Amino acid sequence: MKVFIIGLGMIGGSLAKTLRNSNFADEILGFDKATENTAFCLENNLIDRSVSIVEGAKEADIILLATPVDSIMELIPQLLDQLEEQVVIDMGSTKKEISKLAATHPKGCNFVAAHPMAGIENSGPTAALEQLFTDKVAIICNPENNARMPLNLAKLFFKSLKMKLIFMDAEEHDRDLAYLSHLSHILSFSLALTAYNVEDKERNIFNLAGGGFASTVRLAGSSAAMWNPVFLQNKTNMLEALELYISNLNLFREHIKNENKEGLNQLMNKSNAIYKIINQSI
Amino acid sequence: MKVFIIGLGMIGGSLAKTLRNSNFADEILGFDKATENTAFCLENNLIDRSVSIVEGAKEADIILLATPVDSIMELIPQLLDQLEEQVVIDMGSTKKEISKLAATHPKGCNFVAAHPMAGIENSGPTAALEQLFTDKVAIICNPENNARMPLNLAKLFFKSLKMKLIFMDAEEHDRDLAYLSHLSHILSFSLALTAYNVEDKERNIFNLAGGGFASTVRLAGSSAAMWNPVFLQNKTNMLEALELYISNLNLFREHIKNENKEGLNQLMNKSNAIYKIINQSI
Numbered sequence: 266m267k268v269f270i271i272g273l274g275m276i277g278g279s280l281a282k283t284l285r286n287s288n289f290a291d292e293i294l295g296f297d298k299a300t301e302n303t304a305f306c307l308e309n310n311l312i313d314r315s316v317s318i319v320e321g322a323k324e325a326d327i328i329l330l331a332t333p334v335d336s337i338m339e340l341i342p343q344l345l346d347q348l349e350e351q352v353v354i355d356m357g358s359t360k361k362e363i364s365k366l367a368a369t370h371p372k373g374c375n376f377v378a379a380h381p382m383a384g385i386e387n388s389g390p391t392a393a394l395e396q397l398f399t400d401k402v403a404i405i406c407n408p409e410n411n412a413r414m415p416l417n418l419a420k421l422f423f424k425s426l427k428m429k430l431i432f433m434d435a436e437e438h439d440r441d442l443a444y445l446s447h448l449s450h451i452l453s454f455s456l457a458l459t460a461y462n463v464e465d466k467e468r469n470i471f472n473l474a475g476g477g478f479a480s481t482v483r484l485a486g487s488s489a490a491m492w493n494p495v496f497l498q499n500k501t502n503m504l505e506a507l508e509l510y511i512s513n514l515n516l517f518r519e520h521i522k523n524e525n526k527e528g529l530n531q532l533m534n535k536s537n538a539i540y541k542i543i544n545q546s547i
Numbered sequence: 548m549k550v551f552i553i554g555l556g557m558i559g560g561s562l563a564k565t566l567r568n569s570n571f572a573d574e575i576l577g578f579d580k581a582t583e584n585t586a587f588c589l590e591n592n593l594i595d596r597s598v599s600i601v602e603g604a605k606e607a608d609i610i611l612l613a614t615p616v617d618s619i620m621e622l623i624p625q626l627l628d629q630l631e632e633q634v635v636i637d638m639g640s641t642k643k644e645i646s647k648l649a650a651t652h653p654k655g656c657n658f659v660a661a662h663p664m665a666g667i668e669n670s671g672p673t674a675a676l677e678q679l680f681t682d683k684v685a686i687i688c689n690p691e692n693n694a695r696m697p698l699n700l701a702k703l704f705f706k707s708l709k710m711k712l713i714f715m716d717a718e719e720h721d722r723d724l725a726y727l728s729h730l731s732h733i734l735s736f737s738l739a740l741t742a743y744n745v746e747d748k749e750r751n752i753f754n755l756a757g758g759g760f761a762s763t764v765r766l767a768g769s770s771a772a773m774w775n776p777v778f779l780q781n782k783t784n785m786l787e788a789l790e791l792y793i794s795n796l797n798l799f800r801e802h803i804k805n806e807n808k809e810g811l812n813q814l815m816n817k818s819n820a821i822y823k824i825i826n827q828s829i
Contacts, residue, residue: 477666546754
């Protein structure tokens with residue numbers, strides 16, 4: 266089986282590393298518009314050959330889209346137009362627009378809208394990890410849009426990454442993920458921006474940051490190129506989640522302002538109870 | 548040397564565990580108003596004896612305050628009134644009010660206002676860790692208020708925990724920590740409250756939460772009893788930090804609403820740059 270990875274960043278590089286050590290792929294082709302990414306993957310034997318999108322899409326049995334979600338939207342018509350009996354699987358963090366666009370194409374039944382729930386804050390193929398996907402959840406959205414064989418190939422592909430498969434509706438995916446992933450990134454970005462207020466080169470104040478700060482600020486290292494189109498494609502849900510989040514912050518602010526100890530306790534106790542439920546799941 | 552720990556929660560229990568395996572203390576006395584905490588520490592050999600506050604303060608050479616910061620404020624006059632040639636060191640996350648109160652007392656030079664920068668989201672002595680303090684930073688505030696010997700004893704105590712010592716002004720401490728620790732807790736509490744909006748018992752939606760969510764929501768498990776008085780004692784700084792944070796979130800919200808890709812990129816690129824500075828320090 267020939268696998269063609271479009272987008273050789275952290276996700277694409279991790280896919281290549283993992284495929285290299287599974288017996289799913291016989292040959293791994295790769296494309297990235299940044300030539301340094303392609304060069305790194307060739308030099309480090311992550312891919313066997315660098316090809317153009319047209320060449321790779323012609324040759325490969327399975328085409329994996331691991332680019333930012335705006336590029337995925339651009340690639341869908343281009344790839345599906347030239348598709349014969351092959352499967353395209355995307356790895357994007359949004360699914361509604363992508364799934365909708367693919368469904369309008371005559372070859373849409375060969376396009377599997379997927380989201381492997383794995384990521385780190387570092388970007389580029391130098392940050393790629395072979396164990397990135399192991400035991401994580403892979404979501405396939407609207408599988409009813411797929412023909413049987415492309416869906417089965419996609420299932421086997423994610424199983425070869427040792428991922429757990431979940432099927433869900435693309436609209437539900439985008440709403441849930443706004444709260445359970447996308448929002449977290451904005452919180453970390455904003456925390457870094459806010460903490461800069463006390464930065465003081467002479468005192469090196471960030472030395473005072475403890476483990477709590479480190480974990481809440483970690484995602485501030487995430488790539489703008491990846492997250493910008495996620496926030497915009499998931500605009501409605503992001504605005505809803507942000508509004509609710511800001512209203513919760515304002516509750517804390519009001520209670521602190523009014524020295525309302527009981528109000529603060531209620532918020533924190535409720536949050537503790539929710540955290541227990543969350544902690545049992547993650 | 549006899550050490551008396553008041554407050555046998557996660558911090559007090561971790562102090563006891565660490566002291567037990569260092570050669571700093573010959574005997575460890577403990578008090579907690581929750582009898583189950585005292586019982587746990589006795590049963591698990593974290594402390595040698597359970598004593599009353601009056602007894603412990605009379606017997607011990609060093610008294611460690613590991614209670615929530617509102618209790619520390621209550622304990623300061625009570626302990627200093629009966630103090631002879633002993634040292635009191637507090638472990639509170641706020642320092643301005645505590646340091647100011649101690650400085651007004653005739654025995655205030657024996658009170659060392661400290662903050663070991665170590666913590667986890669779990670509470671109670673069952674969550675105590677022997678390695679909690681190792682290689683972390685311990686802050687001593689306004690050491691100019693201390694006599695030489697109590698300060699030297701406090702330094703040796705923190706060194707026995709294998710901590711790195713930093714000295715700073717109590718007001719600066721509270722401002723910096725509002726941004727570099729206290730704010731993070733409110734962000735996590737609010738994230739848990741917000742994410743509950745998509746909780747759905749039948750679909751068990753929290754299964755979809757990835758590593759990014761897990762790290763930003765972790766502090767939502769933190770104890771209300773500990774954090775309530777921190778937020779209130781550090782009110783002015785917390786309000787300033789929250790206001791700035793909400794204004795940063797609103798920038799993201801506006802840019803998403805207006806589909807301002809360039810604006811989002813600028814925010815994220817700036818955040819990435821700050822994260823790099825932070826990441827070099829933590």
